Amino acid sequence: MVSIKKIITRDKISTILFLIIPIVLVIIFIYICIIWNVVVSLSDWDGLRPSYDFKGFGQYQKLFTNEIFLTSLWNNIVLILIFVPGSLVMGLLLAILLDQKVRKENVFKLIYLLPFTLSFVVTGFLWRWMYNVRVGVLNTLLESIGLGFFRNDWIQNVDWAMFWVCVVLIWQYSGYMMLIFLAGIRSIPESQVMAAAVDGASGFQMYYRIIIPQLKAPIFTGFVLLLVFALKAFDLIFILTGGGPGYTTEILPLTMYKEVFRKKHFSYGSAIATILFLLIMIVVIPYLYKTYRREK
Amino acid sequence: MKTNKIGSKKKRLPNPKRVFLYFLLILFVFLTLLPLWSAVMTALKTQEALIYSNPIQPPIKPSLDAFGTAFNELRRPILNSLMFTILATLLSCVLGSMTGYALTKVKFRGANTIFLFIIIGIFIPYQAVLIPLVQIIIELGLWGEISGLILTHTAYGIPICTLLFKSFYDSIPDSLINAAKIDGAGIGNTYLHVVLPLSVTPFVVTAVFQFTQIWNDLLFGLVLTGAGVSQPASVALLNLQGGFVTAWNVQMAGTLWYTIPSLIVYLVLGKYLIKGFMTGAIKG
Numbered sequence: 001m002v003s004i005k006k007i008i009t010r011d012k013i014s015t016i017l018f019l020i021i022p023i024v025l026v027i028i029f030i031y032i033c034i035i036w037n038v039v040v041s042l043s044d045w046d047g048l049r050p051s052y053d054f055k056g057f058g059q060y061q062k063l064f065t066n067e068i069f070l071t072s073l074w075n076n077i078v079l080i081l082i083f084v085p086g087s088l089v090m091g092l093l094l095a096i097l098l099d100q101k102v103r104k105e106n107v108f109k110l111i112y113l114l115p116f117t118l119s120f121v122v123t124g125f126l127w128r129w130m131y132n133v134r135v136g137v138l139n140t141l142l143e144s145i146g147l148g149f150f151r152n153d154w155i156q157n158v159d160w161a162m163f164w165v166c167v168v169l170i171w172q173y174s175g176y177m178m179l180i181f182l183a184g185i186r187s188i189p190e191s192q193v194m195a196a197a198v199d200g201a202s203g204f205q206m207y208y209r210i211i212i213p214q215l216k217a218p219i220f221t222g223f224v225l226l227l228v229f230a231l232k233a234f235d236l237i238f239i240l241t242g243g244g245p246g247y248t249t250e251i252l253p254l255t256m257y258k259e260v261f262r263k264k265h266f267s268y269g270s271a272i273a274t275i276l277f278l279l280i281m282i283v284v285i286p287y288l289y290k291t292y293r294r295e296k
Numbered sequence: 297m298k299t300n301k302i303g304s305k306k307k308r309l310p311n312p313k314r315v316f317l318y319f320l321l322i323l324f325v326f327l328t329l330l331p332l333w334s335a336v337m338t339a340l341k342t343q344e345a346l347i348y349s350n351p352i353q354p355p356i357k358p359s360l361d362a363f364g365t366a367f368n369e370l371r372r373p374i375l376n377s378l379m380f381t382i383l384a385t386l387l388s389c390v391l392g393s394m395t396g397y398a399l400t401k402v403k404f405r406g407a408n409t410i411f412l413f414i415i416i417g418i419f420i421p422y423q424a425v426l427i428p429l430v431q432i433i434i435e436l437g438l439w440g441e442i443s444g445l446i447l448t449h450t451a452y453g454i455p456i457c458t459l460l461f462k463s464f465y466d467s468i469p470d471s472l473i474n475a476a477k478i479d480g481a482g483i484g485n486t487y488l489h490v491v492l493p494l495s496v497t498p499f500v501v502t503a504v505f506q507f508t509q510i511w512n513d514l515l516f517g518l519v520l521t522g523a524g525v526s527q528p529a530s531v532a533l534l535n536l537q538g539g540f541v542t543a544w545n546v547q548m549a550g551t552l553w554y555t556i557p558s559l560i561v562y563l564v565l566g567k568y569l570i571k572g573f574m575t576g577a578i579k580g
Contacts, residue, residue, distance in 0.1 A: 007482070010482055010483075011402070011482060011483050014482055014483040014484045015398055015402050015404060015483060017484075018394045018395070018397065018398040018402075018483070018484075018487075019394075019395060019398050019399075019410070021391060021394075022391045022392075022394070022395045022414070022454045022458065023395075023410070023414070025391075025450070025451040025454055026413070026414050026417055026451070026454055026455070028432070028451070029425065029429065029432075029448070029451035029452060030416075030417045030420060030425065030451075030452075030455075032428070033424075033425035033428035033429055033432070034420070034424055034425060036427075036428035036431075037424055037425060037426075037427055037428055040427055040428070050431070094324065097317060097320055097321055097324075098321075100317055102317070102318075102321065108321055108325065110563075110566055111325050111328055111329065112324065112325075112328055113566075113570065113573075114328065114329075114332075114562070115328060116573075117508055117558060117559075117562045117569065118512070118555060118558070119511065119512030119513075119514070119530060119554070119555070119558065120512065120514065121512070121514050121530045121533055121534075121551075121554070122512075122551050122554060122555050123331075125533065125547060125548070125551045126331040126332065126334075126335055126548075126551065127331060129331070129334065129335065129338065129351070129544055129547070129548060130330075130331050130334070132544075135346075135347075135351070135544070136351070137330070137331070137334045137351045137352060140350050140351055140352075141350070141351075141352060144350055171327070171328070171331075175328075176573060176577075179570060179573060179574065179577075180574070180577050183574060221577055222577075225577060228419055231421065232421045232422075232423075234422075234423070234514075234515060235514040235515065238514070239514075239534070252423075253421060253423045256423045256426075257423065257426075257515075260426070260427060261518075261519060266427060269427065270427050272423070273421070273423040273424045273426065273427070274424065276421050276423055276424060277420065277421060277423075277424035280419060280420065280421055281419075284416070284419040288412060288415070288416065292408075292412060
């Protein structure tokens with residue numbers, strides 16, 4: 001007969017066996033890598049040969065006097081200020097439109113979500129063609145419908161490049177936000193909506209007074225996801241503008257990549273990465289804390 | 297469930313409001329699909345036809361030349377991408393399923409802490425691990441190898457896979473697990489004989505999600521393979537542009553080739569992908 005004790009040890013061993021591989025991988029590839037990255041940022045590794053002599057916070061001091069870094073940081077903020085509200089509003093609009101008992105709702109949903117499933121690489125190339133000044137889609141299209149005076153140099157315009165980059169990101173993310181909001185709208189108890197309808201609320205009023213205030217949770221979720229993404233965005237800008245013209249669309253992840261993989265400034269690049277990591281954790285840790293507490 | 301939220305149940309006549317609603321819906325469909333439509337039209341044209349036509353007009357004589365040229369360049373990279381995407385998807389799903397099970401159905405202290413410790417990985421910017429990652433992969437002798445990409449994508453896939461599986465396993469009643477326990481089944485056997493047979497849906501959801509994520513990746517491919525033979529399709533697409541500076545038809549054809557596998561997955565299994573997006577969003 002198997003004793004209770006044996007069962008317990010057997011269970012302990014199998015639990016460990018279940019978790020060992022994933023936990024080791026997470027420790028190595030996430031935690032050790034993050035710590036190691038900080039170590040690199042405090043070293044003097046600047047060139048091809050790894051060197052880990054401790055040099056202190058020099059790289060961080062350098063960052064905050066470096067114009068390219070400060071520009072990138074500022075661009076990241078501009079990106080957040082346009083892209084986050086833009087995607088939230090577009091997502092909400094699409095969700096409200098689709099909530100009107102639309103025929104073929106699933107087809108519309110599938111189409112609106114399509115951009116979100118595309119690779120940023122694909123989006124980058126598609127929109128380079130859209131924005132191409134000489135023969136691109138937008139300019140030719142505007143010309144052919146008699147709106148030639150709207151012709152534009154889009155992402156090549158120093159003042160507006162970041163805005164047009166944000167438009168692409170909103171194009172890609174609206175469907176995702178729509179999905180989150182639509183689920184939120186559909187989870188509002190029908191009785192409340194009915195009660196409001198009886199009270200004479202209709203159309204706009206209904207959304208403004210009854211439905212949108214109840215979407216706090218999905219709006220918060222969407223906000224956090226967009227914010228985190230806006231800080232991390234790399235692929236799309238890498239392909240669409242490469243950070244240009246000049247440094248007008250350069251953001252932190254891109255600066256880090258260029259410093260490390262083009263200029264081989266390893267410790268400087270890892271200092272940028274550390275800052276980026278801290279910025280994201282400032283957003284994510286309270287969010288996880290809140291979600292975690294809610295679950296408890 | 298979704299009927300009768302607002303307004304009456306009566307069948308609606310086409311009133312101006314409804315017309316405006318559908319006008320807006322279709323306008324957004326147009327805006328959503330315009331870049332893709334134009335890519336297809338451009339890819340179907342020859343270099344000369346491109347000059348004399350509008351980028352959204354269908355070609356007068358459709359030509360598959362651009363698709364052919366692009367395919368010759370991308371054949372190997374697309375096979376590479378398929379290989380590491382499928383393998384890393386499977387591996388991260390299996391690991392995520394095991395982790396999700398152990399963290400929900402085996403009651404032990406600290407399970408929640410371990411869960412949080414793992415899912416923080418969903419949010420980290422990859423730049424923050426990039427230099428050490430490249431060093432590790434070089435040390436292991438996997439730089440420029442498909443296996444390096446498989447390892448990397450599997451490792452960074454564990455957090456989201458754990459999250460997706462855990463949220464599904466939370467909904468399996470404990471009584472099922474306890475019944476197996478009373479029959480004398482250990483943790484491993486319960487997983488194999490009780491939990492795994494119930495896991496078809498989360499496996500599909502997670503696999504579709506992971507396939508899309510890994511297939512779409514650029515950064516890891518960029519820093520872990522360089523210009524070698526194991527280049528993923530996303531990286532090869534960048535080089536395609538280098539070779540044909542103004543050949544937009546070839547560039548668009550290449551982009552479309554690269555889109556097709558993930559597009560097929562979306563069109564066939566979109567329902568599951570949506571489920572993955574929702575679970576990832578609400579809990580993550």
